[in-house]
Structure formats: C-alpha cells, structure tokens
Amino acid sequence: MQSLALALLSAALIMAQAIAAHARPESFADLAQKFSPSVVNITTSTTVAQGAGPAPLVPDGSPFEDFFRQFRDRGQGGDRPRRSSALGSGFVISEDGYIVTNNHVIESADEIIIEFYEGGELEAKVIGTDPKTDIALLKVEATSPLPFVSFGDSDTARVGDWVMAMGNPLGQGFSVSAGIVSARNRALSGTYDDYIQTDAAINRGNSGGPLFDMDGKVVGVNTAILSPNGGSIGIGFSMASNVVSRVVDQLQEFGETRRGWLGVRIQDVTADVAEAMGLENASGALITDVPTGPAAEAGMMAGDVILSFDGVKVPDTRDLVRQVGSTEVGKSVRVVVFREGGTKTLRVTLGRREDAENVDGTDLSDGGSDATPAPQTMMGLTLSPLDDDLRAQLELAESATGLVVRDIDPLSEAYEKGLRAGDVITEAGQQKLATIDDLKDRIADAREAGRKSLLLLVRSAGQPRFVALSLGDD
CATH class of the missing domain: 2.40.10.10 (Trypsin-like serine proteases)
Known part of the structure; x- marks a missing residue:
C-alpha cells in the first residue's frame, strides 16, 4: 500500500513537472485582440532643404557641372524645399490621449499624425522628449475616451x-x-x-x-x-x-526631465586599482575629480570610492549613474565612501543634472615647488615637475602641480594602460605630487605597506582618471 502511494506521488510530481515545462500560451490572440486598440501607427512629416540630400560628385569647373545642375532642377524642382516622411509606432497610456513613442520617431517633425487601430487619425503635439533614453511623450485631443495600456514592472x-x-x-x-x-x-x-x-x-x-x-x-x-x-x-x-x-x-x-546630479567624475574600480587602494573587492565607483557641485559641498574628494548610495550598494559606475539619475532633485542622501583605508558616510543634497550639463571641472591642485630638476625615469616614465613653461605649453592653471610625462617606454605597463607624453600625474597613493621626490616617497610607502602597485591620478587632455602601475622589484 505504501509503495502504491509512493508510486502515485511520483507520477503526480512527474506530471506537474511536465505541465510546468510546457506552460506556454496556446495562442496570443486574446492578448492581441484586447490591447491592439491601444497601439498606434505614427506618421511624421518634415520639411527639408533640397540641398540637404546627396548630390553627384562633380568637380568645380567640370563640363558636366551645368548638365547635372539642369538635370537635378528638372527632376526635383530646383532648390525648393521638399517634404520627408517617416513611420513609427506608439501606444496610448491614458484615456485623455497621452501617447508614448521613441524620440527618434518624431524628432524634428513638423507634423505628427496618429493612426488608430480601429480607424481614424488625429494630429499630435509633443509634450516633451528625452534623447538620453530616446523617449517622447505626445498628446492628442480625442472626442471620446481612448483605450489605453499600463506600464508593468x-x-x-x-x-x-x-x-x-x-x-x-x-x-x-x-x-x-x-x-x-x-x-x-x-x-x-x-x-x-x-x-x-x-x-x-x-x-x-x-x-x-x-x-x-x-x-x-x-x-x-x-x-x-x-x-x-x-x-x-x-x-x-x-x-x-x-x-x-x-x-x-x-x-x-x-515637459522635461529632472534627474538627480551628484557632481563627480568617476571610473570603475579594477582589480589592480582595488589592490593598490587596499579594497577587498573590485567594486564601487572611484572618484577622479570633484568639480564645484553637491559632492564638493558634502566633502567628497578625488580618490574616494563610492560604496553605497542612498542605502543601495554600488557595484560599478553605470549602476551609480542610474541610481543618481533616478533620484529626485533636492533629496538629501547618505553616501558611503572608502577613504584612507576606512569608510566614511557623507550626506549629499542632489542637484539637477540638466542644469549642470555644461559645468566644467575646476582644478583642485594645491600650489607646489618652483624647483625644476632634470627629468628622471621610473616605471617606464620620464618625468619632470610642472614649471611655468610646461604649464603654458599644456594650457594648465598657474596653480597646477604634478609631474609631466616627457617620454614613455612603449614596452612599459604604463604605455599599455594608456599613458602618453604630455599627461600630468597629479597624485600618487592618493596624495598630491609636486616633485620627483614626492613620487619616490609614495613608492616607498606603498612597498612598506606591502602593496604590489601604486595608484596614480593622471590627467590626459584635462580629463582625470586613476591608473594602477606595478611597483616591480626594489
């Protein structure tokens, strides 16, 4: 009896697994019939200059120049503007006529016509667009409530x-x-x-x-x-x-987007960077620069690694950008950073990304020594401290300090990681550099701490990034 019960139970489990394995809709017809009335076709019309299209490549002064001009004028009406059409799709999200589509479908359109599944057309106006996500919101004025669909999770x-x-x-x-x-x-x-x-x-x-x-x-x-x-x-x-x-x-x-803005330049934490900084895991977002903005006001510094934002762990820079962008402007959030071997919690009041799109970073370097010793070579780099002549050549601020890469061994690790002549190393081991001796001290400190690599803050064409270089043998 017990064996029969076990056999029946086993058969029931096998049947349940088979049903689950084949769990799929027999037809999509019901869904299509129910929601098709909410989906729309979009036709756009744009006026473009005749000269905007491709033309035959005829050299100036060629005997064929007049021939091609006359042929084009006869076939296309001279230089008169022409209409260009494009097609796309969209869907209604409210009974009063709000419609979602892609920004690239309606971009630069003079006229937008919405065609409905059950017949009829309406002209739409643009409520707002977001090129960053390629989303546009349109609106039509209908005489009766429209069928619509809702967003899911x-x-x-x-x-x-x-x-x-x-x-x-x-x-x-x-x-x-x-x-x-x-x-x-x-x-x-x-x-x-x-x-x-x-x-x-x-x-x-x-x-x-x-x-x-x-x-x-x-x-x-x-x-x-x-x-x-x-x-x-x-x-x-x-x-x-x-x-x-x-x-x-x-x-x-x-009628526009309002994304949160932290005000930092960041890069991913690689394994060698994590080792150089003493981080257990290669995760988080490494701050390379802190221009004037919310982060600077909160006390964030270049070299900090953002570990969590508003209570959520930060695995990499892409995730941080999305977290910050989806947070409301003006919200005060807690940000946990890794600094000098420990963690520190800062409170930041977010600004608005759109207001800061064109804000330039400021040079945060301290003043340094006027000494100009001869170039020295280490880690495959030939280096000189910044002086007035080099600042002028590199178009740097008078207060800028650091070591200029004068030459680089093309077989070196530094070259493989993108360093080039003209780059400026402003920090080593997350401390400012002004002289060659400063760099030697940082190398000695890293070796004493058992580090296999040294973290450098490098500015290439004004853009900062961190690079970890192996220390090698003494």
Whole structure:
C-alpha cells in the first residue's frame, strides 16, 4: 500500500513537472485582440532643404557641372524645399490621449499624425522628449475616451519569459510578433540605458511600440535592433518600462526631465586599482575629480570610492549613474565612501543634472615647488615637475602641480594602460605630487605597506582618471 502511494506521488510530481515545462500560451490572440486598440501607427512629416540630400560628385569647373545642375532642377524642382516622411509606432497610456513613442520617431517633425487601430487619425503635439533614453511623450485631443495600456514592472521580467511586440514594421500596418526575454540590463550607448533584449521580431517601423508581458502590461518600449542587414535577426532591444515610466511622469508634469546630479567624475574600480587602494573587492565607483557641485559641498574628494548610495550598494559606475539619475532633485542622501583605508558616510543634497550639463571641472591642485630638476625615469616614465613653461605649453592653471610625462617606454605597463607624453600625474597613493621626490616617497610607502602597485591620478587632455602601475622589484 505504501509503495502504491509512493508510486502515485511520483507520477503526480512527474506530471506537474511536465505541465510546468510546457506552460506556454496556446495562442496570443486574446492578448492581441484586447490591447491592439491601444497601439498606434505614427506618421511624421518634415520639411527639408533640397540641398540637404546627396548630390553627384562633380568637380568645380567640370563640363558636366551645368548638365547635372539642369538635370537635378528638372527632376526635383530646383532648390525648393521638399517634404520627408517617416513611420513609427506608439501606444496610448491614458484615456485623455497621452501617447508614448521613441524620440527618434518624431524628432524634428513638423507634423505628427496618429493612426488608430480601429480607424481614424488625429494630429499630435509633443509634450516633451528625452534623447538620453530616446523617449517622447505626445498628446492628442480625442472626442471620446481612448483605450489605453499600463506600464508593468520590468524588474520582474525574467530571461525566458514570453513577451509580445506590437507596432508598424516596415510600414505594413498593425502587426504582432512574439518571443521571449533573451537578456536583461543591456546597455547600448546611452548613459541611462537599461534594455530588455528580446527575440520577438522587431523591424524598422516598430520603434516606439510596446513590448507586453503575458499580463498585458508594457514592460518595454521597442527601440533598436542589432542587424548586419537592416532586418530582424532576433536581437531587438526595448527600453525597460521602469526607466520609461519615470521619464514619462516627468515629461507629463514638467515637459522635461529632472534627474538627480551628484557632481563627480568617476571610473570603475579594477582589480589592480582595488589592490593598490587596499579594497577587498573590485567594486564601487572611484572618484577622479570633484568639480564645484553637491559632492564638493558634502566633502567628497578625488580618490574616494563610492560604496553605497542612498542605502543601495554600488557595484560599478553605470549602476551609480542610474541610481543618481533616478533620484529626485533636492533629496538629501547618505553616501558611503572608502577613504584612507576606512569608510566614511557623507550626506549629499542632489542637484539637477540638466542644469549642470555644461559645468566644467575646476582644478583642485594645491600650489607646489618652483624647483625644476632634470627629468628622471621610473616605471617606464620620464618625468619632470610642472614649471611655468610646461604649464603654458599644456594650457594648465598657474596653480597646477604634478609631474609631466616627457617620454614613455612603449614596452612599459604604463604605455599599455594608456599613458602618453604630455599627461600630468597629479597624485600618487592618493596624495598630491609636486616633485620627483614626492613620487619616490609614495613608492616607498606603498612597498612598506606591502602593496604590489601604486595608484596614480593622471590627467590626459584635462580629463582625470586613476591608473594602477606595478611597483616591480626594489
């Protein structure tokens, strides 16, 4: 009897596993029928100058110059402006007519026409755009409430989950494709990228359309494809809804984005940098410069490693940028930094990123010695202290101090890590440098502390970055 019960239980478990393994929708028809009325086709029209297009390459004075000009004028009406059209997709997010699409779909458009699934067209106006995430918010004035869809939580989307894309591929009209989530947290080229990768077919014209989960929630906005031939090869990217929804809320409220701003220049912590600083793990965001701004006011310093921001661990620079950008302007947050072998908690009141886009960094160096000894070579670098002549040649501030790279061994580790003649080393071991002896002291200190490498702060064309160089043998 007991063996029969065990056999039945085993069979039930096998059956449950089989059902789970084959758990998939038999059809996407119900979802498509329910949510298609909320998806729209977008047609844009733009006036462009006739001379803006490509023209035959005819040398000035050529006997064919007049011929090609006359041919162009007859065929295209001279230099008169012409209209250019483009197609894309979008989706309605409120019954009063707010529509989400990609910024590149409507950028520079003179006229935007929305075509609805159940027929009819309306002209749309732009409420706001965010080129950084390629999102735009439009508005139409409808005579009756419009069917709309809602954003889902993209963070719950798992690799392997079913998804469905809708849009207007290649101008063919309303179309549905299905696939799975192929990958998460993809970055293409933007600072705030957080893409869902999918193998649901996405082609030109799908841009701006929704990516649905199986609950009919929008988890992404179809934005880009990776393709060698311009067509879908099963690698498409949808901007995650948790990024889009925050952008849309700000565009709807302010007509623009308002991202948090910390005010630091940062780089990732590599294994050799972590070893040189005495960090247990190669994680966090290493501050290379602190221009005037919120971080400077809070006491942050170049050489600090940001370990956590507003109670959340910081694995790398990309994650920190996204955390800061999604935090409200004016919020006071706790930032934990690693400094001089220990941790320190600072409180920072965030500024607004958009107000600081063009703010230049300030030179934070202290004044130094006027001594100008002969160049010396160490770690593959031929170095000289900064003097007035070198400051003038390198267009540096009069207060700038450090060691100038006069020459570099092309076979050295320093060369492999990107140092070049003309670079200025301003710090070693997170202490200011003014003389060659300062660098020798830092090397000696690192060796005494058992370090295998020394952390240098290098300015290349004015941009700071940290580089860890091996100390080698005595």
